Amino acid sequence: GAGVSQSPRYKVAKRGQDVALRCDPISGHVSLFWYQQALGQGPEFLTYFQNEAQLDKSGLPSDRFFAERPEGSVSTLKIQRTQQEDSAVYLCASSLKQGRPQNEKLFFGSGTQLSVL
Amino acid sequence: RKEVEQDPGPFNVPEGATVAFNCTYSNSASQSFFWYRQDCRKEPKLLMSVYSSGNEDGRFTAQLNRASQYISLLIRDSKLSDSATYLCAVIYRGSGNTGKLIFGQGTTLQVKP
Numbered sequence: 001g002a003g004v005s006q007s008p009r010y011k012v013a014k015r016g017q018d019v020a021l022r023c024d025p026i027s028g029h030v031s032l033f034w035y036q037q038a039l040g041q042g043p044e045f046l047t048y049f050q051n052e053a054q055l056d057k058s059g060l061p062s063d064r065f066f067a068e069r070p071e072g073s074v075s076t077l078k079i080q081r082t083q084q085e086d087s088a089v090y091l092c093a094s095s096l097k098q099g100r101p102q103n104e105k106l107f108f109g110s111g112t113q114l115s116v117l
Numbered sequence: 118r119k120e121v122e123q124d125p126g127p128f129n130v131p132e133g134a135t136v137a138f139n140c141t142y143s144n145s146a147s148q149s150f151f152w153y154r155q156d157c158r159k160e161p162k163l164l165m166s167v168y169s170s171g172n173e174d175g176r177f178t179a180q181l182n183r184a185s186q187y188i189s190l191l192i193r194d195s196k197l198s199d200s201a202t203y204l205c206a207v208i209y210r211g212s213g214n215t216g217k218l219i220f221g222q223g224t225t226l227q228v229k230p
């Protein structure tokens with residue numbers, strides 16, 4: 001079946017512009033994660049959903065970052081008033097359901113590369 | 118101090134060499150451990166889970182040392198195709214914890230002919 005799909009693949013924004021990044025997880029996957037990956041670094045946790053509930057948003061760097069998953073499937077990461085330091089690859093990942101080791105394998109999308117000029 | 122730490126490398130080794138990476142974690146409540154592989158400009162992909170008893174998958178062996186809070190990955194008979202970044206990842210559980218996966222910085226491996 002289809003994997004995790006993210007769009008757009010690339011996004012160039014002017015500083016101060018709002019952007020919205022979309023993630024379509026694997027069908028049936030309950031858990032959905034967003035990560036931010038800067039060049040040469042590992043993925044940094046941003047936020048985590050279980051179905052439509054946002055269980056952890058401790059990694060969101062500021063109140064300019066907002067994520068939602070209103071129907072428990074597609075998720076959107078929104079960044080308001082983008083800054084140059086927001087430039088990174090934003091990765092979405094899904095899993096069957098966190099809590100049972102056999103269900104915790106994360107499947108990643110190809111990411112959205114955001115460049116803020 | 119980062120919760121999960123790795124030596125970023127790069128590790129440059131000849132084909133056929135054996136190479137080992139370590140990863141340390143700071144939270145003793147950690148319960149699940151993984152190694153992911155990430156190729157340049159690609160997404161991470163699960164290489165293997167790490168079990169307390171240690172586990173092997175072909176040329177790859179993963180081990181966990183809870184007392185010293187580190188995990189390791191051993192690659193035997195390195196191939197050119199093993200060149201990539203290897204990310205260790207840890208899931209914490211406990212009060213208020215949701216099982217989020219935390220990654221290390223990654224260790225870059227370059228296998229040379």
